[in-house]
Structures are given as structure tokens and as C-alpha cells.
Amino acid sequence: MVKLDRFEIILSNPEEVYFAGQEITGKVIIETSEEKKVNEILLELKGRARTYWTKHSGKSRIHCSDSVPYFCEQLNTHYTSKFVATSPDGKSREKILPAGIHEVPFSYTLPKTLPSSFEGEFGFIRYTCRATCERPWDFDIVARKVFTVVGIEDINGDSEALSPASVSDSNYNIKFCCRKQGSINAQMSLERIGYTPGETITVHCKINNESQRSIKSPLIRLRQEVNYRAKTFSGSECTRKTSRNILTIEKPDVAASAQRDWEEKVLLPSLAPRLSKCSSINLQYFLELIVDQKLSLFIPIIIETIPLLSGIFTKVKVKVKNEPGNANGNVIEATQDSTESVVQVTVTDEAGNVVEEDDQLGEELEALLASRKRVRMPSSILSELYPSLPSPYYK
Incomplete structure (x- = not known):
């Protein structure tokens, strides 16, 4: 042999x-x-x-x-x-x-x-x-x-992903002889529902406990739901669904007749994005606020792969003149966070022509978002956007 x-x-x-x-x-x-x-x-x-x-x-x-x-x-x-x-x-x-x-x-x-x-x-x-x-x-x-x-899942061209979301609900507990024990009200809101792995979700939460009992350890949870589609030998369609918890954050108890408002920072781990171009597998994510066994809120969120242009440009090198401590007025390169590695990107128009950077980035960024410029990212940007990307495939 x-x-x-x-x-x-x-x-x-x-x-x-x-x-x-x-x-x-x-x-x-x-x-x-x-x-x-x-x-x-x-x-x-x-x-x-x-x-x-x-x-x-x-x-x-x-x-x-x-x-x-x-x-x-x-x-x-x-x-x-x-x-x-x-x-x-x-x-x-x-x-x-x-x-x-x-x-x-x-x-x-x-x-x-x-x-x-x-x-x-x-x-x-x-x-x-x-x-x-x-x-x-x-x-x-x-x-x-x-x-x-x-896959190419672009937040910038998805109006649904950029829209804010909020949800509220209440739980009325009634004792014997129709005497009210009190109510529990909960609210949760997001600035937008579209994110990419590595981004931080700011969750605005509010729990108003008007009941006579304390609320034990409310939870914020990120849940993944996968729907599979297939066919039998005879051709009839069948579906199957699985669900798993990605992360859970436990919060302190809420005392009786008390109210709590807070902002929770949820860092998205490396997750498979939505599969809009696949007809056999549908992937969904839900951000949940679980107050107790009878009261829970959830907001569906969208995980995509191309982040907001504003998020990319915060990592691009910006020329700064007359920086404090730069007495000679020389042009220096600075980033939003000097300890953070810089991602190099190229911005092109619809015809493929490279758009040059200006010293002032704020006004240009508004124009880019308005005129739907494209961002070409080299393969090395993957290690920046997905620092913990699993290999060789998503799970």
C-alpha cells in the first residue's frame, strides 16, 4: 500500500x-x-x-x-x-x-x-x-x-434592529375573600434590539414591589431558541425546537413596598448570528427579566455580524492636533482607549471608490450613515470583533 x-x-x-x-x-x-x-x-x-x-x-x-x-x-x-x-x-x-x-x-x-x-x-x-x-x-x-x-448580517441596513424596545407587566395577587395583597410591576427597555458579539447591551430595568412580601433574587437571562425544519419520507413537514440559557445574572432581593431602578450591562459572548438566509434552521435570542414564578418579561433581540459604523469608527485611528501635552503641535495618532488594539477598516461608496478620512470624524460619520456607505473589513478584524470566536464552527 x-x-x-x-x-x-x-x-x-x-x-x-x-x-x-x-x-x-x-x-x-x-x-x-x-x-x-x-x-x-x-x-x-x-x-x-x-x-x-x-x-x-x-x-x-x-x-x-x-x-x-x-x-x-x-x-x-x-x-x-x-x-x-x-x-x-x-x-x-x-x-x-x-x-x-x-x-x-x-x-x-x-x-x-x-x-x-x-x-x-x-x-x-x-x-x-x-x-x-x-x-x-x-x-x-x-x-x-x-x-x-x-454570514453578512448588517445592522446598518436593518431598521428593525435599530429600533428601541420596551415591555412592562404586572402581577396582581389576590388573597381569600377578594382582598388584594398588593401588586408587582416590572419594566424593561433597550435602546435597540440589534447587536453583534462582543458588544455590551444596556438594559434598563424597574421593579415596583407594592406587595407585602419580598421578591427573592430577580434574574436577567439571555436565552437562545433554535427551530429546526425537516421532512419525513412521505414529504410531510415536521419541526423541532430547542432552548438553552446563554447567561444568567442574579440581582439582590427587592424588599416589600420597595422600588428598584437600575441599568444592567450585559456583555454578549461569541454567539452564532441570526440565520436569515437559511430555510431549515431559525435562530432566535431573548433577553428576559424574571421577577418571580408568575411574572417575567422578555424582549427578542437580533444578533448580527456587521456592527454599527459608529461602533467601528470609535476604534479607527483619528488624527489629533494640538493634543494637551503636545507642545510642538505635531500630528499624533490616538484612539478612544490606548490599551485597545486598533481595527483598520476601509470605507467605500456604492461604486467601490475609497472614501478618504478627514480629521473631523463626527460630521463625516453622519454623512456615511445617511448615504449608506459600505465598510470593507479584512479577515484580521474577526479577531477584534469576535475575540472568543470558537473554531472551527459556531455552537
Whole structure:
């Protein structure tokens, strides 16, 4: 059996994370200590969504599944074509790979409409790259690489994500003979409902306890809900839902006949964004204020991937003149937080022309938001926007 010392796929981006529409580049590494007969080096890049589960009804079982392909690119690298040699008997030509290390480069531009990678209990959205070493009269050698795709979900073009939200409710407790024990009123509001991972949500909360009992440990909770869609063998549609708590913040008790107002800062961890371009998996998030067993509030929030332009520009280097302590009046570079790494971005108009930065950024930012300029971000920005991005895919 022919064996290779090394056969693997190396992507140019060490994070192995790409935006939809971005070019993915890499190389196939082949290392062998002696000459090997190899027919072809084949590549396949594929992306798909799949859902699957089994329903039990008595002794019968019903299998539900669905698969949605997004792309499947298969290509022959023709790398072995330059190593064609004539067999010793002179009757045939063989492709013999010389000993040493061989690098087979490749590139592929991802479609712009891809949803983000996701791994769930009853389904996934997965993107893979597979290299095959095709050998004569022997088993093929296969190398696989899974990479993460971040779909384009832009807050700047989503009016719903930029709108504020508020909710309120009350719980009237009634004792025997219709005598009121008192009421509990709760309110929760957000400045907007659209955010990206790494951002901080400011939650305005108010609890007015007019009852005769104290409220034990109210909670603020972020919950994820996933809805899967599939079909049975006969073609009938079926759905399944899962829910899990992302984070929980416990607050102090609220005494009887007391009121509490506060602002809670909730830091969003690395989460899978909404999957608006996927028909098989629907992902939702809810921010909840749980006062007691009978009173709870919730606001649905949207997790997207492209943050507000204003949030990006706070990290871009700004030229500052006549800074205190800069007696010579030299131009220096400053950031909002000197301890924070700077994200480099490029702003372009609809025609793709680069918009130059001015010294004063406030007025320009208003114009950018009004005229819907686009922001081109390099792959290195992913480590800034998603500092704890899991690899190789979201969960």
C-alpha cells in the first residue's frame, strides 16, 4: 500500500474564519520520502445545511431530515501532470510524484449569500474543504478541513434592529375573600434590539414591589431558541425546537413596598448570528427579566455580524492636533482607549471608490450613515470583533 508521510490542507488564514463573499485561499501539503505513483490531486469545497432527528410513536419510528446545499465546487488541480513518466516497458505513461515536499495552492471565492456556520443538536450549517489523493490500484487518501463562515448580517441596513424596545407587566395577587395583597410591576427597555458579539447591551430595568412580601433574587437571562425544519419520507413537514440559557445574572432581593431602578450591562459572548438566509434552521435570542414564578418579561433581540459604523469608527485611528501635552503641535495618532488594539477598516461608496478620512470624524460619520456607505473589513478584524470566536464552527 502506498503511504504518504504527510497529506493535509493548510488555509492561508490561521483563524480559518471567512466572511461570505470573501476569497478563501490555501494549499495542500504533500510530503513523501520516496517516489509515489499518484494519478490526481482533487479538491472539493462544499457548504450545506442539514437537519435530522427521529420521532418515536409507540413501537414505530419516523425519521425526519432535510438537506440544503449552498455550493459544491469540485476541481482537478492537474498538479501531477508535470510528473508524467514512461513505464519501464514503454507501453504506458505513469504519473510519479518525486520524493520531497509538494505544495498545491488553491483559491475559491465564497458566495455572498451564505448563512453563518452553526452546529446544533438536530442540525448544522457546515463548510468543508476536502483534498483527495487519487492512486492507481489502491485506496484514495483523503484530507478534510472545516472552516467557519460568517454570514453578512448588517445592522446598518436593518431598521428593525435599530429600533428601541420596551415591555412592562404586572402581577396582581389576590388573597381569600377578594382582598388584594398588593401588586408587582416590572419594566424593561433597550435602546435597540440589534447587536453583534462582543458588544455590551444596556438594559434598563424597574421593579415596583407594592406587595407585602419580598421578591427573592430577580434574574436577567439571555436565552437562545433554535427551530429546526425537516421532512419525513412521505414529504410531510415536521419541526423541532430547542432552548438553552446563554447567561444568567442574579440581582439582590427587592424588599416589600420597595422600588428598584437600575441599568444592567450585559456583555454578549461569541454567539452564532441570526440565520436569515437559511430555510431549515431559525435562530432566535431573548433577553428576559424574571421577577418571580408568575411574572417575567422578555424582549427578542437580533444578533448580527456587521456592527454599527459608529461602533467601528470609535476604534479607527483619528488624527489629533494640538493634543494637551503636545507642545510642538505635531500630528499624533490616538484612539478612544490606548490599551485597545486598533481595527483598520476601509470605507467605500456604492461604486467601490475609497472614501478618504478627514480629521473631523463626527460630521463625516453622519454623512456615511445617511448615504449608506459600505465598510470593507479584512479577515484580521474577526479577531477584534469576535475575540472568543470558537473554531472551527459556531455552537
